[in-house]
Amino acid sequence: MRCIFCKNPSSSSKSVEHVIPESLGNKRHVLPRGIVCDGCNNYFSRKVEKPFLDLPAVRQLRFHQDLESKRGNIPPLSGLITPDIPVLLTRYPKYDFTSAQVSEPDLAKILQAKEVTMMFPLVVDLTGTPIVSRFLAKIALEAIALRLVEFPKGIAYLCDEVQLDVLRDHARKGYTNHWPVHVRTIYHQDGKTFGPNGNAEQIVHEFDFLVSDQGEWFFVLAIFGVEFTINLGGPEISGYRHWLEQTGGISPLYTDRYGGLAAMPK
Ligand SMILES: [Zn+2]
Known part of the structure; x- marks a missing residue:
């Protein structure tokens, strides 16, 4: 057995890999031990996931959604009280x-x-933050592994597919300086407002793949209503914008016209 990132033997690895960090509420999407080796698992948690979870926008989300870290903490949130008094808010969801x-x-x-108003700094633009694309590249490759995990040949293919090396190396080393990611809000973080049934239950995260007519592969992930899209083939996102223009802006997560890994060689 080999690691899908560094391709080194990983049969002796002991840790399972959370495709999306536990601190974002993921208990469901987990890869069995060895798919990602202990070394890569540890590296991603320190150098990719932690910096992502510490982004101001993501800290705000974790605060508002009571998302506890592995250690059971919710990051405190800094704000201002009318108009310039700094305040630090700490959540105790248990109580x-x-x-x-x-x-x-x-x-x-x-x-x-006379009047007290609470203000929070505006969420920074996630698009231009380099760690976001590495975070997405890591999840994208693991999401493919999740679909192939029942097929040993599929995992071997994933290790050997050179077309995925650019994505793999970006996740591992951040080789590509600027890898654009498409970020937008598709429903409010407390519930989804559009979808197949128009129901409003809260969606924590969901993901899927999109293959455009031009044959480009995209990975689409939504975390609490924020949709992130990355091109699996390289640092280029115009194909996704084009697809959105053609389809009226619907999220690929809510159309089954495209997507799915059926077309990938096994
Ligand atoms: Zn590895």
């Missing part, structure tokens, strides 16, 4: 309680104020 921490002189100011 459904949020504490707000301000300095003593600031507390006096707040108590005197």
Whole structure:
């Protein structure tokens, strides 16, 4: 057995790999031990997943959705109280309680104020953040592995497919400086507002593959309504924009006209 990232023998590896970090609520999509070796697993958790989870936009999401880290913590959130008093909010989901921490002189100011408003910094644009594309490249390759995991030949193919090496190396080493990713919100983080049945249940995360008419492969992932798309073939996203224009902007997660790994050689 070989690791799908470094291609080294991995039969003695002991850790299972969470395709999406546990800190984002994933308990379902897990690869058995050896598909990703212990070395790569450890590296990704320190150098790719942690920086992604620490992005201001992602910390805000974890705060609002009560997403606990593996250690059971929710990252505190910094904000401002009318208009310039810094505040640190900490969530205690077990007690459904949020504490707000301000300095003593600031507390006096707040108590005197007629009106108190809480403000949070605007979520930064995730598109231009290099760690996002490495995070997605890692998940994309693992999502393919998840579909092939029942077929040893499929996993061997995944290790040997040179067309996936650019993506693989980007996840492993960040070789490509700028790998554009398409990011947009497709439904509110508390529930989905459009979908096949128009139902509003909360979707934590979902993913699928899209093959365009031009034969480009895309991986599409939604985390709490934020859709991320990466081209599996290389650092180019115009094909996805083109696809969106042609299909009226519907998310590939909600159309079964395309996608699926049926077309991939086994
Ligand atoms: Zn490895």
